[in-house]
Amino acid sequence: MLRILLLPLWLLALAAPVRATVVLPDTPAGRAFDAWLQAFNAADRARLETLQQAFATPEPVDDTLGYREFTGGFTLLAVESSQPHRLVVRAQERDGQMAPVRLVATVAGDPDGRLLGVAPEGLDIGRLDEAAAVAGLAQRARELAEADRFSGAWLVARDGRILGQAAHGLADRRAKTANTLDTRFRFGSAGKMFTAVAVLQLVEAGTLSLDGTVDDYLQGYPNRDVARVTLRQLLTHTGGTGGIDIFGPEFAANRRALRTHADYLEHHGARGVAFAPGTKVDYSNYGYVLLGAILENASGKDYYTLLEEKVFAPAGMTRTGAEPESARVEGRALAYRREGDAWVDAADTLPWRGMAAGGGYTTVGDLLKFAQALADGKLLSPEMFRQATTPQMAENWYGFGFITVGEGPLRRFGHGGDADGMNADFRVFPESGWVLVSLSHFDPPAAYRLTRWFEPRMPLERAPAPTAD
Incomplete structure (x- = not known):
């Protein structure tokens, strides 16, 4: 099964299949994987639908095509192991400097050799020091902006210190209005965090009960x-x-x-x-x-007043809200969706107003303030905050309104949000001190590209404190 959690994730120009000099084995697994890889790299919907209907757990082709657009396809690097009904290869995502992945293909033992699934596994690419990681992210953001694949803002902080931040692109392409660090971007489903915090506040007050x-x-x-x-x-x-x-x-x-x-x-x-x-x-x-x-x-109280009073104001989030799309909001970027080779105004796809499932707007700086307010106990008690950011179900990836995954220094909580003309990603790593924020008014995965580049490269150990002479 090919399943990548982009939550829900949840996308780029077609490229011809390239396999460098790697020769796949002439086995049932090799032949089945080769057919799937060619269909995947070519974003061939019809062929993928046919192949994936046989998967042990059928994979929606839209999910596969979303992953294809996110990665840009795969270039094979090596065959790691080969058995008649199981093949393991190492591959490189084409879309820009991401970590190599291991792809494990399995096929049925019947005469048809049906492909039962393709499972990706991330591989370590080596971590950088703080300065190199932040500089690399800044360069990556510039490259994507120059290629018209990112427009928005990003911020990286550690232990409360902002180490890097920048804005790229035009908030209004017709008026040539530039994005800034104060530009307001729609956050989609990331707003579920704010809804959950408000609910948990009323639970702590005894007004509501989780049960x-x-x-x-x-x-x-x-x-x-x-x-x-x-x-x-x-x-x-x-x-x-x-x-x-x-x-x-x-x-x-x-x-x-x-x-x-x-x-x-x-x-x-x-x-x-x-x-x-x-x-x-x-x-x-x-x-x-x-x-x-x-x-x-x-x-x-209405939802918007409640959030302003109980979440945004205590956190100091002065540029976060959810006014209707018909309202003139200072600094709110226009939403742009991809149509062919052009970015077009996505206004006709947006809800009338953001609501409790998401859809308001914020800035990278305000999301850093949200992270700090949570850590400082301004919004929830320490125990309720712990519960909210701890997995609350057997599948082990969601707390109360927060995606929460990983272990040790890679344990993180936060949320993504994506729809036509909006993409947000907010990641907090409590043990290693990192806060990553990426916001875009382009279709996904515009914002995800930055956080996904940075996370596998960011250092997990802190630099030693300077010693006194």
Whole structure:
């Protein structure tokens, strides 16, 4: 199975297959992998669909094509091991200086030699010192901006010190308005962190309970199965509401009418759960819309006022908000989506207003302030903060509103966000002290390219303190 978590991740010009001088073995695994690699490198949707239907765990072709666009395809470096029904190769992503990967292909033992999956594994590329890592990131950002593949801002800090930050590109391509470090970029699903913090604040205040249900706080909710879902399950995407797709085919026709959390509930409230709550994980935007409505009902304030008072103001996040797209917001970049070879205005794809599932705007500096406010206990108690940034389900990648993965100095929490014309990535490494922020008003993976370049290269050990003479 080929599955890369970009969360949900969750993309570049086609390139002809190149395999350098590496010759794949004439085995069932070698032949099947060769067919898959050619289809992958050529972004051949039809061929990938045919090949991946046979996977032991079928992989959505859109996910595969997203990974293809993210990597730019693969150039083979070496065959590491070869057996009739299993092949291990080392490959290099074509899209710019990323770590090499190991690809493991397995095929069935039947006469057809069906490809059962292709699994990628990251390989170490060696870590740099602080100065070299930050300088390399700055150079990478400039290269991507010059190639018109990144427009936005980035920031890297360690132990509270900003080590590097810069803005690139034009906030408004027609008016030639440059992006700056104060430019506001849409953050997509990264807004789930703010929603979760507000919910957990009310839990700590005794107003809400993690084990309270939708029906406890939205009495008379139409679908009785959803009414029994708990706040804990909504926060961790285990409530079964992932099948209620608020950005599905109906969204384009209704996006101007969907203006409040109540509007979303009225439109989707009759829909049920996809599985028994608590038994599976399925990422759910609608689950966070429900949390937004619960916050409003429990606090007596609208969602936006509550976040401003309880999250943004205490953290000093003065350039973060979620005014409607129709409002003139000083410094908010236009959103641009890729259409053929051009970047075009993505305004007609955006929600009327960001909401509890995400979609507001922020700056790289404000997200650093958010990280600092969490660490300083300005938003949550230390124990609640610990729970929020600790995996809360068996799949081990999500806490309460925060993606949380890795171990030791690579343990991190944060969130990404991506949609047409917006891409955000926020990563905090508590043990090694790093905070990485990348924001773009281009389609994904514009912002991810920077954090993904930096993370495998950043030093994990701190430089020794200078000694006294």
